[in-house]
Amino acid sequence: MSNQSQSPILLKEVSRIYHNGEFEVHAVDQVDLEIKAGEFTVLSGPSGSGKTTLLNLIGGLDRPDLGEVFVDGLSTNQLSEKELTLLRLHKIGFIFQAYNLLPVLTVYENVQLILQIQGQDKTEHEAQILPILERLGLTDLRDRFPWQLSGGQQQRVAVARSIVGHPKLVLADEPTANLDSDTARSLMDLMHQLNQEDQVTFLFSSHDPMVVEKASRVIRIRDGKIV
Amino acid sequence: MSYIFKFGWRNLFRNKMRSFVTILAIAGSLFLTIFVDNLQTGSYQAFIRNGVQSGSGHLALYHPEYLSKRETKFVFDRSEVSHALQDIRGLRHARYRLNLPGLTRSSRNSAPTLVLGMEIDKELGNNPNLKPEFLIEGNWPRKGKLKDAVVGYELAEKLSLKLNKKFVVMVQDINGQVYSRLYKIRGLLKTGMKDLDQNAIILDLKSAQRLLQVDDKVHELAIVLESDDLMAENMTQLKKSIHSESVGVFSWREAMPQLISLIELDRWNGIMMASFLFLIVGIGIVNTMVLSITERSAEFGILRAMGMNPSQIRAMVLCEGAALAMAGIFFGVLTSTLLCLYTGSYGIDFSRFVQDLNAGGVMVDPIIYTAWNLKGTITLCTTFFILSILASIYPAWLATKIVPALAIREGGNH
Numbered sequence: 001m002s003n004q005s006q007s008p009i010l011l012k013e014v015s016r017i018y019h020n021g022e023f024e025v026h027a028v029d030q031v032d033l034e035i036k037a038g039e040f041t042v043l044s045g046p047s048g049s050g051k052t053t054l055l056n057l058i059g060g061l062d063r064p065d066l067g068e069v070f071v072d073g074l075s076t077n078q079l080s081e082k083e084l085t086l087l088r089l090h091k092i093g094f095i096f097q098a099y100n101l102l103p104v105l106t107v108y109e110n111v112q113l114i115l116q117i118q119g120q121d122k123t124e125h126e127a128q129i130l131p132i133l134e135r136l137g138l139t140d141l142r143d144r145f146p147w148q149l150s151g152g153q154q155q156r157v158a159v160a161r162s163i164v165g166h167p168k169l170v171l172a173d174e175p176t177a178n179l180d181s182d183t184a185r186s187l188m189d190l191m192h193q194l195n196q197e198d199q200v201t202f203l204f205s206s207h208d209p210m211v212v213e214k215a216s217r218v219i220r221i222r223d224g225k226i227v
Numbered sequence: 228m229s230y231i232f233k234f235g236w237r238n239l240f241r242n243k244m245r246s247f248v249t250i251l252a253i254a255g256s257l258f259l260t261i262f263v264d265n266l267q268t269g270s271y272q273a274f275i276r277n278g279v280q281s282g283s284g285h286l287a288l289y290h291p292e293y294l295s296k297r298e299t300k301f302v303f304d305r306s307e308v309s310h311a312l313q314d315i316r317g318l319r320h321a322r323y324r325l326n327l328p329g330l331t332r333s334s335r336n337s338a339p340t341l342v343l344g345m346e347i348d349k350e351l352g353n354n355p356n357l358k359p360e361f362l363i364e365g366n367w368p369r370k371g372k373l374k375d376a377v378v379g380y381e382l383a384e385k386l387s388l389k390l391n392k393k394f395v396v397m398v399q400d401i402n403g404q405v406y407s408r409l410y411k412i413r414g415l416l417k418t419g420m421k422d423l424d425q426n427a428i429i430l431d432l433k434s435a436q437r438l439l440q441v442d443d444k445v446h447e448l449a450i451v452l453e454s455d456d457l458m459a460e461n462m463t464q465l466k467k468s469i470h471s472e473s474v475g476v477f478s479w480r481e482a483m484p485q486l487i488s489l490i491e492l493d494r495w496n497g498i499m500m501a502s503f504l505f506l507i508v509g510i511g512i513v514n515t516m517v518l519s520i521t522e523r524s525a526e527f528g529i530l531r532a533m534g535m536n537p538s539q540i541r542a543m544v545l546c547e548g549a550a551l552a553m554a555g556i557f558f559g560v561l562t563s564t565l566l567c568l569y570t571g572s573y574g575i576d577f578s579r580f581v582q583d584l585n586a587g588g589v590m591v592d593p594i595i596y597t598a599w600n601l602k603g604t605i606t607l608c609t610t611f612f613i614l615s616i617l618a619s620i621y622p623a624w625l626a627t628k629i630v631p632a633l634a635i636r637e638g639g640n641h
Contacts, residue, residue: 056632061632061635085531090534094532100526105237113533165534
C-alpha cells in the first residue's frame with residue numbers, strides 16, 4: 001500500500017473508461033488533481049461531464065482503469081474491498097443528491113448508524129450526536145422519520161450523518177439539486193461553517209452557480225477532463 | 228449487532244402488505260402443521276389406548292410362535308402364568324382370550340368367522356369393542372353357558388339369523404380335527420368395525436375352550452397396566468417369573484405391529500404434507516426478500532458507501548428473514564394453540580366421514596381429540612425458523628453483490 005502525500009485527495013492521470021458495445025466512453029480522462037486539507041471545493045460542469053464518476057473514484061466506490069487515486073495518502077488501487085470499505089467508513093463522509101436517508105430509522109438513528117457500523121461504544125453515541133444535531137438545527141427533529149421532514153431538513157440530516165464519524169473528507173454529489181434556492185443557500189452556509197470550524201475537507205459536484213459562488217476553489221470539468 | 232436486528236425488524240414494516248402476506252403464509256402453514264401434528268398425536272394416543280384395552284393390553288403373553296403363525300394349536304395353560312400376575316406392579320386388569328378362525332353355518336348360508344372366547348364379565352366396561360351401546364339386541368353371553376353367542380349383526384344378516392336362532396360353528400380343534408358345535412344367538416353386535424360386525428362370534432371363554440377341545444388353555448393373556456411407564460419393569464419381572472417354554476412375554480408394539488405400521492404411515496403422510504408446505508413457504512420467503520432487496524438496491528448501495536461491509540449487509544437481510552419467521556411463528560403458535568385447546572376439550576367429530584371404525588385392527592373413536600405434542604411443536608417452530616433463514620441466504624447474497632456506485636446512481640433518479 002503506497003503512502004503518498006498527506007493531501008486528502010491526490011489523483012494522478014486517472015481515467016475511467018466505460019465500454020458500450022464497440023464504443024469506449026472516457027467518463028474521466030487522464031485527470032490530475034490535488035485537494036488540500038480544509039479546502040471547500042466544487043467540481044463544476046454540465047450533466048454527463050464526469051463529476052459523479054470522479055467523486056465515485058475518490059470515494060472508493062469505483063476503481064480507475066488507469067492512473068492512481070490517493071485518499072489520505074492511501075492508493076485506492078491497491079486496497080482490497082475490505083480495506084476500501086474501512087477507508088470509506090473512517091475517512092470519508094458521503095452526501096447524496098437524493099438525501100438517501102434510511103426511511104425506517106429516525107433522524108437520531110440515521111446519524112447513529114455510522115457510529116454503530118464503526119463499532120463505537122453505545123454509551124458515547126449521544127455525546128457525539130447531540131452537539132451535531134444542535135449545530136444543524138435538528139435537535140427538535142431527532143425522533144422524526146425522514147418522511148416527516150422537508151427536503152432541506154433531510155439534507156441537513158445527511159450532512160450530520162456525513163460528519164458524525166469524524167471523516168477527513170466529505171464528498172457531496174449535487175447536494176443542493178433537489179432543494180429550493182433559499183434552502184440550498186442555507187445548507188451551503190452550514191457546510192461552509194463546518195468546513196471552517198472543524199477543518200473538514202469538502203468536495204462537491206454541482207452546476208448550481210450559487211454553490212460555485214460559495215466554494216473557495218472551483219474545478220471545472222468537461223468531457224471527463226479538467227479544463 | 229442489535230442495531231442490525233432492529234434495522235431488519237423495522238424493514239418488515241416498509242411494505243406492510245407484502246410482509247403481512249408472507250407472515251400469514253408462515254403463520255398459516257405453522258398453524259396447519261401444528262394442528263395436524265396435535266391431531267395425529269391425539270388420534271395415535273386414542274388408537275394405542277383402544278388397542279391396548281381391546282387387544283393385547285400393555286403386555287401380552289402368547290405361545291412364542293402364536294403371533295407369527297396364528298395357528299390355533301399354539302396355546303398355553305393358564306396355570307403356567309397365573310402365579311406371575313401377583314408380582315405385577317400397577318396391574319389394572321388381566322384377561323384371558325381364545326381366538327378361533329372357523330366357519331359358521333345356518334340352515335340357509337355359511338360364512339367365515341372369527342370366534343372370540345372371552346371372560347365377558349371382565350371385558351365389559353373395559354374393552355372398547357364391547358361398549359353396552361354396541362349390543363343392539365339381546366344380551367351378552369352368560370358365564371359358563373356353553374351355547375350363548377353374540378354375533379356381529381352383518382354376519383347374522385348374511386346367515387339370515389335372528390335373535391335366539393341356532394347355528395353351527397366349525398373349527399379345527401387342538402388336535403387338528405374338524406370339530407363343530409351348536410350355538411344360539413343371545414345378542415347382536417354392531418360396533419362400526421367391519422371386522423367385528425361381519426365376522427365375529429363372541430363366546431364365553433369356557434365355551435370357546437370347549438370348541439377348541441381344551442381344558443384351561445388360552446391363546447392370549449392381555450395385561451393392562453395403570454401406566455405405559457410400568458411396561459419395562461413388568462416385562463422384566465414377567466420374563467423372570469414365567470419359566471414355561473410355551474409362554475412368551477410381548478409388548479403391545481410386538482403384539483400389534485399393524486397398529487404401529489398404520490401410525491408410522493400416517494405420520495409420514497403428515498411429514499410429506501408438512502414438507503410441501505415448507506417448500507411453498509420457503510419459495511414465498513425467497514420471493515418476498517428478493518423483491519424487497521431489488522427495490523432497495525440504492526439503499527444497500529448507500530450502506531456500502533457509508534462503510535457497511537458485506538457480512539453486515541448479509542446479517543441484516545438474514546435478520547429480516549428471522550424477523551419474518553418470528554412474527555409468523557408467534558401468530559402460528561398462538562392460533563394453533565387456541566384451536567388445539569378447544570379441540571382438545573371438545574374434539575372433532577369425524578363420524579360423518581368414516582365408514583369403518585377399524586384402524587390397524589383397532590377400533591377408533593370417530594371423535595378425535597387433539598393432544599399437545601410439545602416436542603413436535605418445538606421441532607416445527609425450529610424448522611420454520613431455519614427454513615426462513617435458509618430462504619434468506621440467496622437474497623442476502625444478492626444484497627452483497629449490489630455495486631454501490633451503480634445502485635446509488637439508479638436510485639438517485641427516483
